[in-house]
Amino acid sequence: MTPRNKPEALYLHVPFCRSICYYCDFTHVMYRKETADAWLDALEKEFASREFNPGLKTVYIGGGTPTSLSEEQLERLLSFLDPYTSHVSEYTCEINPETMNETKAQILFQHGVNRVSIGFQTDNAKLLKNMGRHHTVNDVKHVMDLLRKTGISNISLDLMYSLPEQTMEDLETAIRTAVSLNPSHLSLYSLTVEENTVFGKRGYKSLDEEMEADMYEYICQTLPSYGFHQYEVSNFAKDGFESQHNKVYWTYRDFYGVSCGASGKEGYTRYDVTSSLKKYLENPLERDEILLEKEDAMFEMVMMNLRLKAxxxxxxxxxxxxxxxxxxxxxxxxxxxxxxxxxxxxxxxxxxxxxxxxxxxxxxxxx
Ligand code: SF4
The missing domain is CATH 1.10.10.920 (Arc Repressor Mutant, subunit A)
Incomplete structure (x- = not known):
């Protein structure tokens, strides 16, 4: 791979959640104030030991649940990131409606966050409960109102389909409700049941392949009629609102991965920062690295790019x-x-x- 400029994108993983969703396979631990304080200390050490491009263009704070942090901790995290975000044009933070409030919305806005991604999943109360989610569609609406009032209007919603017991009518209603909230971007993911999740342990299954394919077809045919064009396998945006950060992954450009559970790519090196919070607290530079062969990197580049419609x-x-x-x-x-x-x-x-x-x-x- 010819040497390229330094990465212009940074992903930061917040590994805490206030409750655990039954389908979730991401790196996360239950939030505890003391542990989150220790994680912030370790994160500062990681930043101090690594060099980042001062001209970052996109930053994405994901998780876990970034908003599971207390207001003071969120303020500390974003203040700490300020020097790295001055040239950033797209600054995204993931939000769980259960852990959001007006003060946190103001903290995000004051530090330049200009895009949020909210876990909506479905509007069906029973399905949400079955997934171990504790919010309602009204909570999502309330959080969106709060964010808009604060000044953050670029809002993406995550939806899930092929959920156990979900019918086509459920999906149609969920899409209608999501669209009525006027987001600028929608991501729709089909459920994959992993063995190590609560769903997996309970023997739950996603819907059969034929139903899943029908649902996907419905999604792809319906969303354009609401003004959302499909630009990637699972992603739909209003004009001008494609995710710039995620396009870095799909176009196989380099990106930094920071914090416990994050992955990054720089040239032929792909790395995973340790997903063990205990190890991360002991040594924030603990990571696994894979050196890619040229043939593998060429295939990966094609594989990622073909996810894009373009x-x-x-x-x-x-x-x-x-x-x-x-x-x-x-x-x-x-x-x-x-x-x-x-x-x-x-x-x-x-x-x-x-x-x-x-x-x-x-x-x-x-x-
Ligand atoms: S909030 Fe997100 S990261 Fe946390 S358990 Fe639920 S899906 Fe997983």
Missing amino acids: GMEKSLFEETFGIRFEEAFRGKYETLTEQGLLEVSQTHVKCTEKGFPVLNSVLEELL
């Missing part, structure tokens, strides 16, 4: 690896273009309308 810029691939896409994937891509699943133009490689729903099969062929 596909991959061929010039970016060539600049990165010093080889044209057609040469690197000779003997693998031609059948896909003949079958009408992949389109290779002068400038881009992208899935066709026919290829996009079967992206995994397209990628298998390229692998």
Whole structure:
């Protein structure tokens, strides 16, 4: 991979939650004030020991639940980040409606956060309860009103589908309700039941593949009629509101990963900061690194970019690896273009309308 500029994106993971959702497989521990204070101390040590690009363009604080921190801790975290966010154009924080209030909204706004992502999931009270979520759709609405009043109006909602017992009518209602709240961006993820989650341990299953595919088709056909264009497999935005930070991942550009449970990528090195909070508190620089082979990195770049409706810029691939896409994937891509699943133009490689729903099969062929 040719040397590139330093990463312009930073992801920071807040590993605490106030309650645990039954489907969740992310790195998180139950919030305790003393532990969160110790984590902030360790985070400051991590920042002090690492060098970051002073010209970061996007910062994303995710989790866990960033808003599970107390007001004082949130203020401390964001004050600490201030010197790194002066050039940032998109500054996102994930929010759980259960742990948000007016003071926290003001803290976010005062420190320059200009985009939030809220876990809406569904508007169905029974399904929310089954998932171990303790908020209602009115809580989401209340938090959105608070944020807008404070000055943060770029709001994304996360929805989930293929939930146990969810019907197509449930999904239709959830989408109608979500859209009525006037977000600028929607992410829709199908449930995957992991063994180590409460769902997994209880033997819960997501819906069958056919129903899941029907739901996905419904989502892709319906959201554009509400003014949300699909720009990635699971993401839909109003014009001008695509997530700049997440596009860094999908275009396979480099990004810093900071804090317990975060991942980063710099050149051929991918790394995971330890997901054990205990280890992180002892040594905030504890991480696993993987050095990618060039062939693996080339495939990963194509794999990520094909998630985007616009596909991959061929010039970016060539600049990165010093080889044209057609040469690197000779003997693998031609059948896909003949079958009408992949389109290779002068400038881009992208899935066709026919290829996009079967992206995994397209990628298998390229692998
Ligand atoms: S709030 Fe988010 S990170 Fe925490 S348990 Fe629920 S889904 Fe997982």
